[in-house]
Amino acid sequence: MKAIVAGEVIAEADKADLISIEGNWYFPPQSVREGVLTDSPTPYTCPWKGVCQYYTVTVGGQELPDRAWAYPEPYPTAIERVGKDFSGYVAFWKEVEVVD
Template sequence: MKATLGDTVIAEADRDDLISIEGNWYFPPSSVRADVLVESPTPYTCPWKGECQYYTVTVDGQQLADRAWSYPHPYASGIERVGKDFSGYVAFWKEIVVSD
């Protein structure tokens, strides 16, 4: 699967390596281009997943604040609920298209 913004691929991995949580595809950290993500100071803590890290996605001069996110250290109960360790996996907001 790929996550793209326009013609730029931001992340790419086999579907079996992704994790689906609440309708969002989470990509393994190693499959995401780190050069297009900048940590955002926006705070958020999910009641069951834990503290979230948002990212600004920058492609071809276009900056989309808080359009990517991950849970660097999810709650153990969240990992148990999902059935897989999703530490550091990255998901994207709707402007970034995720497709097969």
Template sequence: MKAVLNGTVIAEASKDDLVSIEGNWYFPPSSVKPGHLTESPTPYTCPWKGVCQYFTVSDGTVSLQDRAWSYPNPMPSSFERVGQDYSNYVAFWKEVQVVD
């Protein structure tokens, strides 16, 4: 599967390597192409996953703030709910299309 912004592949991995959480596909950190994500200062804490890290996503021309996020140190209790450790996996919001 691929995460694509305006034709630029931001992340790519086998569907078997992705994690689905609440309708969002989370890509393994190693599948994210370098140079497309910049940490954002936007704060958020999910009540069951923990502290979230947002990212600005860029295709080299367009930059979209807070359109990607991950959980660097998720609450250990969330692993059981998700079914695996998803630390640092990255999910994308609407303008970044996740395609097969």
């Protein structure tokens, strides 16, 4: 699967390596292109997943704030609920299209 912004692939991995949570595909951290994500200061804590890290996605000089996120240290109960350790896996939204 691929995450694409403005025709550029910013993440790519086999579907078997992704994790689906609440309708979002989470990519392994090593599958995200280097230099595309920068930490965002936007705070959020999911009641069941834990503290979220948002990212600004930068492609072709265009900055898209909070278009990606991850849970660096999800709650142990969240990992149990999902059935896989998704620590650091990255999900995308809005202008970032995820395709098979």
